[in-house]
Amino acid sequence: MSSALAEEPGLKGPAHPTGMKPTDVSNPDYFHKVVDCQWACPAHTPVPEYIRLIAAGRYSDAYMINWESNVFPGVLGRTCDRPCEPACRRGRVEAEPVAICRLKRVAADNKDDIRDRLPVASHHKNGKRIALIGAGPASLTVARDLLPLGYTVVIYDQDKLAGGMMRTQIPKFRLPETVLDEECNYILDLQPELKFGQRIDSMKALAGENYDAIFVGCGAPRGRDLEIPGRMEAVANIHIGIDWLSSVSFGHIEKIGKRVIVLGGGNTAMDCCRTSRRLGGEKVDVVVRSGFEEMKASPWEKDDAMGEGIPIHNNLVPKEFKHDGGKLKGVVFEKVKAQRDAKGRRELVPTGEPDVLMECDDVLVAVGQENAFPWIERDVGIEFDRWDMPKVDTVTMQSTNPKIFFGGDSAFGPKNIIWAVAHGHEAAISIDLLCSGKDVKADRPPPLVNLMSQKMGIHEWSYDNDISNDLRYKVPHTPKEIALKNVKIEVELGFDPKAGFLEAQRCLNCDIETVFETKLCIECDACVDICPMDCITFTENGDEEDLRTRLTAPAPNPTQDLYLSEILKTGRVMVKDEDMCLHCGLCAERCPTGAWDMKKFYLEPAQAESCRSL
Amino acid sequence: MTYITKPKLRHPGLPKNNLGFTHRDYEGSISTLCAGCGHDSISASLIQACFELDIEPHRVAKLSGIGCSSKTPDYLLGNSHGFNSVHGRMPSVLTGANLANRDLIYMGISGDGDSASIGLGQFAHCVRRGVNMVYICENNGVYGLTKGQFSATADKGSKSKTAVNSDSPIDLVSLALILGATFVARSFSGDKKQLIPLLKAAITHRGSAVIDVVSPCVQFNNNPASTKSYDFVREHNEAVNRLDFIEPRAQITVDYEPGTVEIVTQHDGSQLKLSKLHGSYDARDRVAAMTYLQEHHAKGEVVTGLLYLDPEPEDLHAHLNTIATPLNTLGEKELCPGAKKLADVNESYR
Numbered sequence: 027m028s029s030a031l032a033e034e035p036g037l038k039g040p041a042h043p044t045g046m047k048p049t050d051v052s053n054p055d056y057f058h059k060v061v062d063c064q065w066a067c068p069a070h071t072p073v074p075e076y077i078r079l080i081a082a083g084r085y086s087d088a089y090m091i092n093w094e095s096n097v098f099p100g101v102l103g104r105t106c107d108r109p110c111e112p113a114c115r116r117g118r119v120e121a122e123p124v125a126i127c128r129l130k131r132v133a134a135d136n137k138d139d140i141r142d143r144l145p146v147a148s149h150h151k152n153g154k155r156i157a158l159i160g161a162g163p164a165s166l167t168v169a170r171d172l173l174p175l176g177y178t179v180v181i182y183d184q185d186k187l188a189g190g191m192m193r194t195q196i197p198k199f200r201l202p203e204t205v206l207d208e209e210c211n212y213i214l215d216l217q218p219e220l221k222f223g224q225r226i227d228s229m230k231a232l233a234g235e236n237y238d239a240i241f242v243g244c245g246a247p248r249g250r251d252l253e254i255p256g257r258m259e260a261v262a263n264i265h266i267g268i269d270w271l272s273s274v275s276f277g278h279i280e281k282i283g284k285r286v287i288v289l290g291g292g293n294t295a296m297d298c299c300r301t302s303r304r305l306g307g308e309k310v311d312v313v314v315r316s317g318f319e320e321m322k323a324s325p326w327e328k329d330d331a332m333g334e335g336i337p338i339h340n341n342l343v344p345k346e347f348k349h350d351g352g353k354l355k356g357v358v359f360e361k362v363k364a365q366r367d368a369k370g371r372r373e374l375v376p377t378g379e380p381d382v383l384m385e386c387d388d389v390l391v392a393v394g395q396e397n398a399f400p401w402i403e404r405d406v407g408i409e410f411d412r413w414d415m416p417k418v419d420t421v422t423m424q425s426t427n428p429k430i431f432f433g434g435d436s437a438f439g440p441k442n443i444i445w446a447v448a449h450g451h452e453a454a455i456s457i458d459l460l461c462s463g464k465d466v467k468a469d470r471p472p473p474l475v476n477l478m479s480q481k482m483g484i485h486e487w488s489y490d491n492d493i494s495n496d497l498r499y500k501v502p503h504t505p506k507e508i509a510l511k512n513v514k515i516e517v518e519l520g521f522d523p524k525a526g527f528l529e530a531q532r533c534l535n536c537d538i539e540t541v542f543e544t545k546l547c548i549e550c551d552a553c554v555d556i557c558p559m560d561c562i563t564f565t566e567n568g569d570e571e572d573l574r575t576r577l578t579a580p581a582p583n584p585t586q587d588l589y590l591s592e593i594l595k596t597g598r599v600m601v602k603d604e605d606m607c608l609h610c611g612l613c614a615e616r617c618p619t620g621a622w623d624m625k626k627f628y629l630e631p632a633q634a635e636s637c638r639s640l
Numbered sequence: 641m642t643y644i645t646k647p648k649l650r651h652p653g654l655p656k657n658n659l660g661f662t663h664r665d666y667e668g669s670i671s672t673l674c675a676g677c678g679h680d681s682i683s684a685s686l687i688q689a690c691f692e693l694d695i696e697p698h699r700v701a702k703l704s705g706i707g708c709s710s711k712t713p714d715y716l717l718g719n720s721h722g723f724n725s726v727h728g729r730m731p732s733v734l735t736g737a738n739l740a741n742r743d744l745i746y747m748g749i750s751g752d753g754d755s756a757s758i759g760l761g762q763f764a765h766c767v768r769r770g771v772n773m774v775y776i777c778e779n780n781g782v783y784g785l786t787k788g789q790f791s792a793t794a795d796k797g798s799k800s801k802t803a804v805n806s807d808s809p810i811d812l813v814s815l816a817l818i819l820g821a822t823f824v825a826r827s828f829s830g831d832k833k834q835l836i837p838l839l840k841a842a843i844t845h846r847g848s849a850v851i852d853v854v855s856p857c858v859q860f861n862n863n864p865a866s867t868k869s870y871d872f873v874r875e876h877n878e879a880v881n882r883l884d885f886i887e888p889r890a891q892i893t894v895d896y897e898p899g900t901v902e903i904v905t906q907h908d909g910s911q912l913k914l915s916k917l918h919g920s921y922d923a924r925d926r927v928a929a930m931t932y933l934q935e936h937h938a939k940g941e942v943v944t945g946l947l948y949l950d951p952e953p954e955d956l957h958a959h960l961n962t963i964a965t966p967l968n969t970l971g972e973k974e975l976c977p978g979a980k981k982l983a984d985v986n987e988s989y990r
Contacts, residue, residue, distance in 0.1 A: 119649050485643050493647035548870050549830060550676040550858065555684035558647040558664075560654065580653040596874065606651050615642045618676025618858040 045567030045599075048592045051541065054475045057627040059587065060604050061537045063126055066113035068448035070473075070631045071095040073110055073126055074537040078489060080133055081530035083523070086140050088133035093140075095630070096447050097167050097213075098192070100205040103131025104518065105196055107293075107324060107442040115534050118583075119559065119606055122498040124532045125521075132526035134205070145174040147217040152176035154238040154461045158218075159226050162190020163443045164243035164434030166213045167450025171634040172457060173216035180219040180237075182226050185276075188214060191245050191435075192443060194272035195294065197301050198514045229402040229430075239429050239457045242416075243446070246435035250394040252289065256347030260389075263354035264347065267298045267392030274301055274513065283387025286310045287357055289344055290392035291321035296331045298390040303334050304513040311384065312338045313357070315374060317364055330517070334506060343374065345381060347389065356385035395440045406430075415439065422466045423453040431456060451633055458634040471632035480538055480624045481614075487624055489538055491611040493558075494531040535609045539627045542600055544592040546621035553613035553622055554578065559606040562613060567599045577603055646670045663691040668718040672711065676862075678829030678855030679709055679778045683716045685832050686747070686776075689839035690717065692885075695745065701737060702747045705730040705759060708785055709751030709778035709855075728759025731766030731775075735956070738771050741966040742957050745843060746773035753783050756792040756810045763812070767819040767848050772955040774842045775850045777812050778829075780857035781868035788860025799865035811937065813947060816850035817930050822953035823849035824929070826944045828873050829856065838946060840885040846907045847953030854942060873942055880921040880932070880945040884913040904951050914946060923949050 049056060059065050063073040072091060079088035092099035106127045114123030154177050158165035161183035169179045187193060188210040192201065214220070226232055232240060249266035251257070257264060263283065267290065273279040286307040288299040291314035302310045312331065314321055318340045321328065332338060342359035349355055359382045362374040397415060402408060407427035409417045416425050418432045425432055433449030435441060456466040480488040502519045503509070509517045521529060554562045560579035567573070570588060574581045581588065586605035593599060614622040646667070654662040666687040671680050690700065697719035704710035706727035713722050721744065725733045734748050748766075755763045755777045767775065781794040790798070790805040793812065798805045816824045823845040827835040835853065842849035854873050856862045862869045867876075888909030902923070904912040914923060922928055929948045936943045 119652070492644040493649060495648050548676070548858075548862070550678065550856070550870060551681045551684070551830060551832065552676045555680050556642075556646070556671075558649060559651045561651075579651040582653065595871075608647055608649060610644070610647055612642060612644075612646065616675045616680070618674065 044569075046570055046573060046588065046590050048544075048599075049587070049589045054473065054629060056587065057477065057539045058629050060539060060607075061627065061629075062113040062115050063110035063124075064537070064629065066109045067096075068109065068445045069096045069451065070448075070629065071110075072537065072628060072630065074533055074535050075628065076133060077124070077126070077129055077530045077533040078535070080129055081490070081527055081533075083527075085133045085136040086138045086143070089137040089140060090143055092130055092133060093144075093212075094633075096444060097170055097450070098163060098209045098443065098447065099130050100134035100209050101192055101201060102443060103127060103129075103134050104201050104205070105192070106130070106444050109444070115536055115607075116532060119534075119608065120497070125498055125501070125529050128501050128518075128521055129526060129530055131520050132523070132530075135520050136523060136526075141212070141215075144212055145170075145216065147215070148174055148176040150176050151178055152461075154178065155180065155236065156457060157182065157232060157235070157237040157240045159232075159240065159242045160190055160244035160434075160436070161185070161188040161220075161222065162243055162245055162434055162446060163192060164436070164446035164450045164453070165190070165241060166210065167447045168241050168243070168433070168454045168457070169218045170213045170216065171451060171454035173213075173218060175458060175635060177457075177461075178219065180221060182221045182224050184223070184225045186223045188220075188222070190243075194275050195268055195297065197271065197297050198275070199300070199304065199509065199512075199517050200297070202514070202516050227401050229406050229408075233406055233430075237429070238461050239431065241453055241457065242430065242432045242436045243434045243450070244436050246395040246397045246440045248396045248398040249294075249391065250396055252344060252391050252393060254344055254346055256349050259352050260347045260349040260354040262352065263387060264389045264391065267294045267390050268395060270390055271297055271301065274305070279305070281306050284308045285386040286388045286390065287384055287386040288312045288390045288392060289357075290314065290394070291316055291323055291338075292392060292394070293323050293327050294395070295390075295392035296323045296327040298392050299331050299336045300334055301513060302388075302390065303336065303510055307388075310336045311386075312336060313342050313344070313359060313384070314338060314340050315343050315362070317341055320364070320372075333503075334510060341374070342382060348383065354387065354389065356383050357389060358383050395435070397436060397439060421452065421470075422456045423449055424456055424466055428460065428466075451631065454634040455632060471635070473632050474628075474630040476628040477539070477541070477625045478628075480626050485615050487538070487611055488626075489535050490531070491535070491538075491609070491624075493534070493608050493610055494528070496528055496532055498532065499525050499529045536607075537627050538609050538611070538624045540589075540602065540607060540609065540611075540613060541623050541625045542589065542591050542602070543621050543623070544594060544600070546619045547591070547594055547600065548619055548621075549594055549596055549598070550618060552616040552618065556612045556616040558610065558612065559608055561603050561605075561607050563601045564594070564596075564598050565601060566597070567593070573601055574603075577601060579603070579606070581605060642670055642672075657691055658694040659696060661691065663687055666691050666697060666717055668714050668716045671715045673708060673715075674784075674857075674859045676858035677708070678780060678853075678857070679712050680715070681829040681832065682776065682778055682835070682853050682855055683712050685829075685835045685839055687716050688832070688836050689843060692836070693840055693843060695843070699743075699745055700747060701744045702749055703730050703734045703737065704749045705751075705754040707751040707754045707783075708780075708857075709749060710754055712778065713747075713749050728754050728757070728762055730754065731759065731762040731771075734773055735766055735769065735771050738773065738956065739962075740968045742772070742962070742964075743966045746771070747843075748773050748775040750775065750777050752777060752779045752781060752791040752793040752812075756812055760792070760810070764815070764819055767816055767821045767850060770820065770822065770848045770953070770955045770959060772846050772957070773848060774839070774845075775848070776839075777850070777852045778855045779812070779852050779868070780855050780861055781866070782857050782861040784857050784860055788857070795867040798867040799863065800861055801863055811933070812850065812852045814930060814933055816852075817926055817933075817948055820848070821850045821948070822847035822950035823946075824948040825850070825946045826852045826854070826942070828854045828877060828942070828944060830870055830874065831877070831944075834879065834882070834944065837883040837885040841883060841906075841910075841912050841946065844885075844906055844908055844910050845949075845953065847950065847955045867940075867942075876940060876942050878918070878936055878941040878943050880916075880918045880943060880947065881923060882915040882917060883946050884915070886911040886913055904949060906951065907953075912946070912949070917945070923947065924951070
């Protein structure tokens with residue numbers, strides 16, 4: 027009975043000294059994590075803020091928020107790997123996340139001329155010279171961050187145009203040249219010194235040229251090959267995917283055979299097969315070792331490929347290239363299935379069924395990319411690890427040679443554009459600190475953080491808190507008959523402003539945070555009663571594991587925090603499960619004392635010094 | 641009040657009852673009451689009680705009069721029958737509806753003004769007749785809609801922002817006991833753990849069940865010197881027992897110390913487990929309950945819990961010996977049996 031008494035009306039029970047600690051909302055990470063998209067984005071772009079601006083038709087403002095954060099909004103709005111979308115809260119409370127990536131494109135497509143809002147080349151050179159190797163997204167980000175500060179930046183690239191893999195590996199039907207040129211030019215207008223068409227063959231030689239710092243952003247330029255019988259003999263019709271895409275990009279290749287097999291299951295394979303369809307490939311097949319679900323390609327890229335009549339065959343391991351006196355005839359595959367080994371790792375084992383021969387005229391090999399640094403002498407002070415990759419600090423991007431930095435695919439192997447940009451920002455901060463005689467680790471600037479009430483009136487907020495019930499809108503495509511005729515015709519047409527508005531309205535405004543003030547609460551339960559997602563509970567404190575079982579609605583997602591108040595008058599605590607919150611603000615509207623408030627959390631990651639005051 | 645409607649999206653992991661409904665399927669339209677109003681918590685408790693009892697919403701009729709409290713039926717059970725009557729006249733409409741169709745679950749949702757002032761006579765007769773219903777008085781001691789004058793249930797000496805009440809209060813619970821209600825309870829809107837089981841027991845009770853729920857008016861009567869404020873009720877709450885509602889068919893397996901727990905089986909087979917919190921309080925003794933209430937009211941305490949229960953109640957239909965079939969479903973044949981039958985009836989009185 028004593029336990030029953032302790033629970034009883036609960037109202038005079040003693041405070042529970044044990045259990046979870048009150049949430050420390052002064053730590054910017056707490057509210058940042060609630061903004062799932064921004065937290066998941068490597069560049070931490072303030073997503074909900076620019077989505078609201080799109081909804082308001084302020085495309086240029088939305089573009090500038092993006093540009094300051096991720097440098098290539100138009101490019102990324104078409105090609106980003108969008109780690110924000112799987113993280114999007116909308117995907118947890120409903121079927122699909124907000125189309126964040128394609129909304130970014132809406133801002134880029136509909137903006138006005140924003141050139142007068144961009145930084146200009148500094149007239150006051152600070153005398154520091156920085157070399158950037160490669161003119162891809164990582165290097166261009168470093169250039170953009172450092173040029174306005176007065177640095178002299180020299181960019182080397184083997185190609186004659188800026189863009190790196192954005193230009194050579196992303197087909198034009200996904201990323202029109204005009205979009206890429208525009209955003210590269212915003213940076214080239216800051217007047218870096220360009221040494222294009224010039225390969226760097228020796229780090230030692232470059233290091234001898236009196237640079238204050240060197241940034242390596244040359245990507246992962248080597249496509250992995252497939253050493254199976256027939257490879258040498260049939261070489262004329264077997265191509266390495268990324269090299270082939272690059273040749274197509276520069277117009278060196280304009281045709282491919284009628285029957286094409288693409289080996290590999292990543293995004294490069296998807297680009298290869300779709301490009302083949304446009305260069306004369308009538309029967310194009312993708313063949314992948316793994317199962318369909320395990321493929322590395324993004325789901326939407328697989329959908330787009332299949333939508334163009336390209337079948338994907340899974341669980342087939344290439345065994346041999348069949349040829350007739352050097353003329354490629356087809357590829358032989360072994361059928362496999364996935365199973366778990368004793369340690370629980372997935373492995374592919376032959377099914378024992380007969381091998382399959384698929385006939386073809388050309389094969390594109392897209393089975394992965396590698397970094398290659400034959401041009402970095404091993405005695406320039408850069409240590410390499412056992413995978414022959416340079417040792418690079420994940421925060422500062424500094425190698426073991428304090429003056430040499432890495433970023434993008436060069437740093438930690440193939441990732442994507444948004445990671446390259448994030449690396450670029452961090453490397454620029456480090457280079458700026460290094461050149462100012464500061465510590466690249468200890469002196470890193472903190473992010474800019476702001477938390478401000480959005481209350482405008484008794485039940486009015488500065489944001490639209492009415493939750494849209496719309497499902498995710500589909501981006502319209504160019505009709506297939508037209509799209510497949512020309513490798514330069516963009517497939518996706520982007521949202522028009524109306525669809526863009528409606529999609530933007532699906533955003534839950536997760537950056538408008540529910541902030542609780544313990545001492546104002548009178549425990550009337552109004553917030554508990556109104557909450558459409560049953561996120562809020564008033565109960566006795568306990569350990570997190572225990573508390574998660576005692577909430578109004580189940581809280582089984584440990585990656586999402588519980589927000590805990592201090593001990594309330596009745597000895598209980600307020601617990602809010604952040605997981606399903608719609609940020610509709612009804613808790614704050616129904617709160618008679620203002621214990622709940624909706625406050626906008628704005629976080630801008632630090633950038634190299636004065637770039638912040640753009 | 642709130643300008644937006646409550647979002648349709650709901651937590652994907654919400655529990656479902658035996659009908660496949662979540663508690664959100666028992667909601668009504670969004671409340672237009674003031675933020676923090678105790679009445680909203682009572683609405684939420686009713687929603688939860690109906691959800692847990694697997695009640696089909698179309699089996700419920702909610703009736704009310706006039707006042708803040710009487711607006712609340714709109715905020716729950718959007719798929720149930722509703723009747724918003726004249727001020728203080730809900731009990732007669734409810735009685736009539738119950739006579740016409742005894743198959744529905746009747747909820748009379750009223751307030752201290754509607755029940756203890758203008759409708760006191762109606763309240764008394766409805767309870768006295770033993771109408772099978774749950775009569776809920778959302779009691780905040782003030783007239784909220786007319787800006788907070790003291791109502792008839794305000795305690796003598798209770799203070800509002802601008803005045804001190806000098807009149808004696810009407811205690812609806814004591815009145816219900818005197819009038820013969822077969823289920824009498826008091827609770828507090830700020831204590832759903834207590835309120836929800838009481839509502840479930842009252843809904844399943846087949847007789848006149850009266851629950852007085854102290855429900856603070858945040859706007860006009862939640863100041864420190866009010867006896868109907870959140871703080872005052874929490875500090876002076878004397879719960880006599882704790883009620884657990886146990887579904888019909890569910891087994892009680894735990895043993896209890898003798899004398900601490902009382903199990904009462906209701907008509908429908910559901911069981912009420914009463915854990916005693918106050919010594920010898922016996923919820924089946926009407927006279928002792930009245931005495932207890934008076935003693936503790938004199939001490940300034942708010943007695944809550946299940947105060948009186950008659951496990952074998954009789955309702956109005958039993959008193960009138962009506963047939964089991966709801967009267968509103970009888971056809972012309974049954975209602976007008978013909979001249980021969982009339983002659984037989986007349987003959988029986990000769």
